Amino acid sequence: MSFWFYLFVGSAVVSSALSFRCSSRQDKLRRRNLNRVASCGLTGYEVATLILRENNLGAISVQNDQTSQKAAFRPKEGKRGTIRLPPDIFADSSLRAIAISAHECGHALQYYFGRSYFSISKLTFVLFWSFIGSGFFLLNFSFIFLSFMGREFFLIPFLIVLLAAIPGICYVVGTLQSESDATHRGITMLELKKLIDYHETSFVKQWLEASFLNYVSNSWLFATVWSFAMAGIIMCYGRSS
Numbered sequence: 001m002s003f004w005f006y007l008f009v010g011s012a013v014v015s016s017a018l019s020f021r022c023s024s025r026q027d028k029l030r031r032r033n034l035n036r037v038a039s040c041g042l043t044g045y046e047v048a049t050l051i052l053r054e055n056n057l058g059a060i061s062v063q064n065d066q067t068s069q070k071a072a073f074r075p076k077e078g079k080r081g082t083i084r085l086p087p088d089i090f091a092d093s094s095l096r097a098i099a100i101s102a103h104e105c106g107h108a109l110q111y112y113f114g115r116s117y118f119s120i121s122k123l124t125f126v127l128f129w130s131f132i133g134s135g136f137f138l139l140n141f142s143f144i145f146l147s148f149m150g151r152e153f154f155l156i157p158f159l160i161v162l163l164a165a166i167p168g169i170c171y172v173v174g175t176l177q178s179e180s181d182a183t184h185r186g187i188t189m190l191e192l193k194k195l196i197d198y199h200e201t202s203f204v205k206q207w208l209e210a211s212f213l214n215y216v217s218n219s220w221l222f223a224t225v226w227s228f229a230m231a232g233i234i235m236c237y238g239r240s241s
Contacts, residue, residue, distance in 0.1 A: 012227035019220035025213055036095045036203060040195045044089040044097035051105040051189045052083075060108055062101075064090040071100050073107040075118060081108060098195065099204040102186030103211070109185045110178065117174035124171035128222070131164030132229055139236055154237040161229045168226055172219040179215050183208045 042050070048062045057079055065072075065084035075081040083104045089097045110116050135157040187204060190196045196204055 009227070009231045012224045012231065015220045015223040015227060019217045019224065025210075027210075038093055038095045038098050038195070039197060039200060040098070041093055042098065042195065043091050043093050044085050044101035045091065047098040047190075047195060048083055048085065048101040048105050050193065050195075051102060051186075052108065054189070054193065055105075055109055055113070057108055057112065062090075071104050073104045073111070075108075075111045075116075079112055081111070083108065095196070095200055095203050096207055098190065099186070099207045100211070102190050102195075102204075103182050103208055104186075105189065106182030106184070106186035107178070109189075110182055114181065114185075117178040121171055121174045121178065124167035124174065127167035128164050128171055131160050131167070132225065135161035135164070135229060135233065139233065154233060158230075158233050158237075161226070161233060164229070165226060168222050172222055175215055176212075176219065179212055183212065 040047075045062055045064070052058055052060050052062070059078070059080045060083060061080075062083045062085065065086055068084065069086045069088075071086060071089055072084050073081060074084065083101075085101060085104070089100050107116075107118075111118060138153075138157040138160070183205075187201065187208070190204065191201065
């Protein structure tokens with residue numbers, strides 16, 4: 001096998017290891033910071049409603065989402081989006097609940113008053129998987145193309161998957177920047193409205209750091225998929241000789 005094959009396989013292994021490390025760190029932080037009660041005594045729903053109202057975003061609805069365990073912000077035109085909170089966040093008054101609610105409000109503030117990467121992230125996500133899928137689609141029919149193009153055929157899927165790195169990097173950078181900014185905005189609002197005291201701020205930051213590590217872990221998984229795809233194409237090229 002060529003040097004490049006082992007390079008991409010090694011990159012995939014390293015990326016997988018880093019993803020696992022981030023996930024382990026996330027689980028550790030979450031187990032340590034699970035159900036500490038907030039001094040303000042407000043539920044996740046009440047905190048989200050308060051932050052939105054204070055920023056003239058009262059038209060955004062905060063819903064109790066019975067179908068999902070993940071909180072999410074869904075934007076709409078005219079500042080009429082939706083924040084969906086799972087039941088254990090919607091009606092809970094723990095620091096975990098208000099941290100997650102504030103974070104989703106941070107996404108709303110980011111979308112309507114700041115720089116949002118929401119649309120770019122969706123586009124680059126689709127482009128990344130489209131490039132990866134197209135490259136492997138061509139590989140599946142390599143026996144047809146090899147008959148009249150020769151081994152030069154592999155240059156096509158190789159370049160397609162190589163180009164997937166561009167939207168992949170844009171997606172990762174945009175997502176991490178978006179999550180970091182939403183966390184900053186959410187914590188700032190909690191402090192301004194005196195919903196958390198000095199000691200609770202550290203706790204909230206730790207919990208949101210654990211959530212952020214989930215996105216870091218997913219970013220390394222993107223690198224893993226891309227590296228294995230490149231290695232697979234190089235292996236197919238080597239076997240065709």
